[in-house]
Amino acid sequence: MQTLWSAVTAAIGGIMGLLPHVLHHVGFLAGAAVISGLVGNLALFAVGQVLSLPFLLRLRRRFGTWRAPAVAFALTTAMFAVSAFVIGPAISGDLGEATPPAPTSGQEHEVHHSG
Numbered sequence: 001m002q003t004l005w006s007a008v009t010a011a012i013g014g015i016m017g018l019l020p021h022v023l024h025h026v027g028f029l030a031g032a033a034v035i036s037g038l039v040g041n042l043a044l045f046a047v048g049q050v051l052s053l054p055f056l057l058r059l060r061r062r063f064g065t066w067r068a069p070a071v072a073f074a075l076t077t078a079m080f081a082v083s084a085f086v087i088g089p090a091i092s093g094d095l096g097e098a099t100p101p102a103p104t105s106g107q108e109h110e111v112h113h114s115g
Contacts, residue, residue: 013054013055016051017048017051017052017055019047019048019051020044020045020047020048020051041080041084041085045077045080045084048076048080049073049076049077052072052073052076055072056069056072056073057069059072
């Protein structure tokens with residue numbers, strides 16, 4: 001029974017750990033105001049780190065030092081940052097290189113209104 005309970009809690013922990021990572025990829029689907037952009041990514045990062053606290057505490061108990069949880073925290077932070085700020089924008093085509101629209105001359109504007 002203990003093995004089954006361990007498997008269930010491990011599955012729940014895995015899902016809760018993956019959820020913020022998956023959700024930050026659907027930002028363009030859920031709407032810009034909800035979970036996209038810097039604020040949305042940081043909010044999901046915070047949720048992911050809070051949900052990883054039981055795992056970090058277990059690492060602390062197992063190794064008897066805060067070094068292992070600190071390394072795990074640093075690695076997940078680095079992976080999230082690369083995913084959110086490098087891979088995500090590369091996939092969506094939003095690399096921050098917005099080109100301004102070409103200026104229109106006054107003559108083109110007048111032609112548009114006459115006719």
